[in-house]
Each structure stands twice: as C-alpha cells, then as structure tokens.
Amino acid sequence: MLQLYSYFRSSAAYRVRIALALKGLPYETVPVHLLAGGGQQHGAGYRATNPQGLVPALQDGEGGAVITQSLAIIEYLDEAHAGAPLLPTDALGRARVRALAQAVACDLHPLNNLRVLRYLKHDLGVSDAQKDAWYxxxxxxxxxxxEEMLARSPDTGRFCHGDAPGLADCCLVPQVFNAQRFGCPLGDYPTIARIVAECEALPAFQQAAPDRQPDAA
Amino acid sequence: MLQLYSYFRSSAAYRVRIALALKGLPYETVPVHLLAGGGQQHGAGYRATNPQGLVPALQDGEGGAVITQSLAIIEYLDEAHAGAPLLPTDALGRARVRALAQAVACDLHPLNNLRVLRYLKHDLGVSDAQKDAWYxxxxxxxxxxxEEMLARSPDTGRFCHGDAPGLADCCLVPQVFNAQRFGCPLGDYPTIARIVAECEALPAFQQAAPDRQPDAA
Structure with a gap:
C-alpha cells in the first residue's frame, strides 16, 4: 500500500493527493503536522524518511523506496501506473505541461511557503501587512x-492542457486554493478561474481537498 | 537551429546550457540582459516569447515552438534528442534524479533569485547584512x-546518479557556483564538492560556465 506523508494544508501534498485520486490509486495518509510541537517535519523520525524535512513524501509500502518532491512523485506515479495519464505523449505537449506546473511549483509557491513566511516574520521582523503584501x-x-500562458495557447482546453486533467491542473488548483485562503483576488485570471471550476467539479479534486483529509483540524 | 534566451549569470539558463552541451546540441545564444535598462526580461518583446519574463526560454528556430522553465526544457531536450541521456530509464531512478533537481530548483534557487533579493532590499528595506543572511x-x-540525499544513497556515483552526468548535476553545479559567488562556505558538503569537481572537469560543464558566454560582462 502506498503511504503518503502529508499535511492537510500543504499545497505540495495536495498536488500529490489529486494525482493519486485522478489515477485511482489507494493510499494511506501518514500525517506530518507542520505546526504541532515546532513542526513534526523537523523531527529525526521524519528526516530519516525525507532529509529535506518537507512534505510530501511517498513510500511504496513499509520499508519500501521513498520518493520526495511533489512533481517527481506525480511523474513517478504516472510512469509506474497506466491509466488516466497526467502528461501528454508528445514531447512538446509534455514540455508545456511541465512548464505550467513549474511556473507554480518553482516560481510561485516556494516564495509563499510556511517556512518563508516564518523567516520574514521572525528573522526579518516584517509587519503582518508587509508579509501579506509579499504573499x-x-x-x-x-x-x-x-493566466497568459493559458489564455494565449490553443492547447488549453477544458483543463490546462486539452480536455483531461493532468500535472498542471494538480499544481494550479492547490495554488489557487491557497491564494483564496489568503484573500488574494482572482478576478484578473478568468482562464484560471474557469479551469479551476472544471477541476473542482471532479470527485478526484474534491477528495484531495484539505478539509477532506484525515488530519484536517 | 535552437535558440536559447539566456543571461550569462542566470543559474536556470546555466542548467540548460550544461544540458545542451552534454547532449552535443548546437544552439544560438539570444542574450537577455537582466540588469540593463531595468531588465530586458520585462520588455514587451521578451514577454511575447515568455510571459513569465524569466530566462531561460528555448525556441526551436525562428517562429518555432517556445519552451520555458529550465527543467521542462532539459526534459524536452532529453526526450527529443537521443544520445547522452540525462535521466535514467527506471521509474524510481528517474524520480530520484528529478527530486534532487527539484530540491535545488523548487526549494533553494527560487528564494535567492535576483527578483527576490531586490524585493527584500527595495520593498522590505532590509539591510545588506540581512539580505546576505537570507541568502x-x-x-x-x-x-x-x-548533501544528505546524496551521501546516504547507494545510487550516488561519480555524479549525482551513477557514473554519468544528468539532470541533477545540471542543477547542482550552477547552484554551487552561485553559492560560492556569494561567499557561502561549502566545507560541510563533501559529497556535493566531490561531484561538482567531477563535473567541472568535463568540457560540457566548462563550456556552459557564465564567464564563457557571449554576453559575459
């Protein structure tokens, strides 16, 4: 049985939960509470699993191989399990989907992570207003x-790439969820809003949502 | 002819230059100066190529498809061009290499980017000492x-994964170059230092170095 080290509010874990649900793969959630006791992700126990001390991590059964990094996990699931492909088959299409995913996962999300917001507040002493403006x-x-990458491309369909959900949608939905939780207006992103609405109508995205997780507060 | 929109000091462009050299693919450098005139990456001309306003971007000939995001570009090059594979063939190995690459490209580099250091200084008004401490x-x-991911794994060889350079090495070397440029000590990372030395002995890595680029200052 696959085990997912997860925290209900982690955007990166949320991506992997969507992918697991889209591919119909059963898994067990191993909660790693990012706030309790200074953060369980920093404990020696979890660091033995993932030296980065970040969620998610995926373990293929007790004592099995551990895979870290949400995008690497999702591509692994896609390569190891047929059915409901999360990437297209052509090299250019795959590059487009990866670029969309990485525009979120490399250039947006890392800057607004819990650990970064904490550093701003505790180490740099910025005000809450400055922290919110940063976010x-x-x-x-x-x-x-x-939005522009999606709006200008004929490859955009009901979802980020064509008419089936995939890797880029797995990244976009949690990012938009986070932005809304922090009160960021989404009115300027009509294509994103339309695609996220399509995604949220699907059971796989619904099951993966933070408030549906066993460790939800 | 492949065209690489690049800036000599961009860590992400440097990754792609290494990959192009490892695969022996000829390309033309299109310089995008990140500092001149407030940054050429923000101009309408470049934004028509890459809406993110970031380097690198790869164009497959005049009017050809544009691919953005360094990791997506490298995987595209690897899929579209046989020879000198940059990822292993087994799913677990591929996941490990991607996780190492993303540990740099998603969790480290984005926080120390030019645009982030500028925001800290100009928008948050932090001191140079605080900016250096952040970095x-x-x-x-x-x-x-x-270091721990590399040191604990039997899959680590002369390079990050086995005895041939690949995607993870393409990310590690520019990151270490940057860290050294900013005076960060590397003594605590013996495995990284050993692998980087192996890489730097190879012509492909030497050709891709910042000071060897046509736009080097």
Whole structure:
C-alpha cells in the first residue's frame, strides 16, 4: 500500500493527493503536522524518511523506496501506473505541461511557503501587512503569467492542457486554493478561474481537498 | 537551429546550457540582459516569447515552438534528442534524479533569485547584512539536505546518479557556483564538492560556465 506523508494544508501534498485520486490509486495518509510541537517535519523520525524535512513524501509500502518532491512523485506515479495519464505523449505537449506546473511549483509557491513566511516574520521582523503584501505580490506575478500562458495557447482546453486533467491542473488548483485562503483576488485570471471550476467539479479534486483529509483540524 | 534566451549569470539558463552541451546540441545564444535598462526580461518583446519574463526560454528556430522553465526544457531536450541521456530509464531512478533537481530548483534557487533579493532590499528595506543572511540561510538549508540525499544513497556515483552526468548535476553545479559567488562556505558538503569537481572537469560543464558566454560582462 502506498503511504503518503502529508499535511492537510500543504499545497505540495495536495498536488500529490489529486494525482493519486485522478489515477485511482489507494493510499494511506501518514500525517506530518507542520505546526504541532515546532513542526513534526523537523523531527529525526521524519528526516530519516525525507532529509529535506518537507512534505510530501511517498513510500511504496513499509520499508519500501521513498520518493520526495511533489512533481517527481506525480511523474513517478504516472510512469509506474497506466491509466488516466497526467502528461501528454508528445514531447512538446509534455514540455508545456511541465512548464505550467513549474511556473507554480518553482516560481510561485516556494516564495509563499510556511517556512518563508516564518523567516520574514521572525528573522526579518516584517509587519503582518508587509508579509501579506509579499504573499500577494508573488501570487499576482505568478498567476498573471500562468493566466497568459493559458489564455494565449490553443492547447488549453477544458483543463490546462486539452480536455483531461493532468500535472498542471494538480499544481494550479492547490495554488489557487491557497491564494483564496489568503484573500488574494482572482478576478484578473478568468482562464484560471474557469479551469479551476472544471477541476473542482471532479470527485478526484474534491477528495484531495484539505478539509477532506484525515488530519484536517 | 535552437535558440536559447539566456543571461550569462542566470543559474536556470546555466542548467540548460550544461544540458545542451552534454547532449552535443548546437544552439544560438539570444542574450537577455537582466540588469540593463531595468531588465530586458520585462520588455514587451521578451514577454511575447515568455510571459513569465524569466530566462531561460528555448525556441526551436525562428517562429518555432517556445519552451520555458529550465527543467521542462532539459526534459524536452532529453526526450527529443537521443544520445547522452540525462535521466535514467527506471521509474524510481528517474524520480530520484528529478527530486534532487527539484530540491535545488523548487526549494533553494527560487528564494535567492535576483527578483527576490531586490524585493527584500527595495520593498522590505532590509539591510545588506540581512539580505546576505537570507541568502546564506536558504543555501545552507538546501545544500545540507541535498548533501544528505546524496551521501546516504547507494545510487550516488561519480555524479549525482551513477557514473554519468544528468539532470541533477545540471542543477547542482550552477547552484554551487552561485553559492560560492556569494561567499557561502561549502566545507560541510563533501559529497556535493566531490561531484561538482567531477563535473567541472568535463568540457560540457566548462563550456556552459557564465564567464564563457557571449554576453559575459
């Protein structure tokens, strides 16, 4: 049985939960509470599983191989399990989907992570207003670029790439969820909003949502 | 002819230059100066090529398809061009290499980017000492995790994965180059230092270095 080290609010874990649900793969959630006791992800126990001390990590059964990094996990699931492919088959299409996913996962999300917001507050002593402005700045920069990438391309369909959900949608939905939780307006991103609505109508995306997780507060 | 929109000091462009050289693919450099005139990457001309306003971008000939995001570009090059594979063939090995690459490209580099350091200085008004501490903090966190991922795995060889250079090495070398440029000590990362030395002995890595680029200052 696959085991997913997860935290209900982690955007990166949320991506993998969507992918697991889209592919119809059963798994067990191993909760790693990012706030309790200074953060369980920093404990020696979890660091033995993932030296980065970040969620998610995927383990293929007790004592099995551990895979870290949400995008690497999703591509692994896609390569190891046929059915409901999360990437297209042509090299250019695959590059487009990966670029959309990475525009979120490399250029937007890492800047608004829990550990970064904490550093801003505790180490740099910025005000809450400055922290919120930082958050909103990177969301606006990131989502406006993704909006343009989606709006200008004939490859965009009901979902980020064509008419089936895939890797890029797995990244976009949790990012938009986060942005909304922090009160960032989404009115300037009509293509993103339309695609996210399509995704949220699907059971796989619904099951993966933070409030549906066993460790939800 | 492949065209690479590049800036000599861009860590992400440097990754792609290494990959192009490892695969023996000829290309033309289209310089995008990230500092001149407020940054050529923000101009309408370049934004028509890449809405993210970031380098690198790869274009497959005049008017050809544009691919953005360094990791997506490298995987595209690997899929579209046989010879000198940059990822292993087994799913677990591929996941490990991608995770190492993403530990740099998603969790370390984005925090120490030019645009982020500028925001810290100009928008948050942090001191140079605070900016340097921020930089060193994320380098230490990121490289110590990568060191442990490499040191504990029997899959680590002369290079990050086995005895041939690949995607993970394409990411590691520019990150270490940057860390050294900013004066971060590397003594705690013996495996990383050993692998980087192996890489730097290869002509492909030497050709891709910042000071060898046509746009080097």
């Amino acid at each position: 909103a700045h990177w969301v606006a920069l990131g989502l406006s670029a993704v | 060193a903090h994320w380098v230490a966190l990121g490289l110590s995790a990568v």
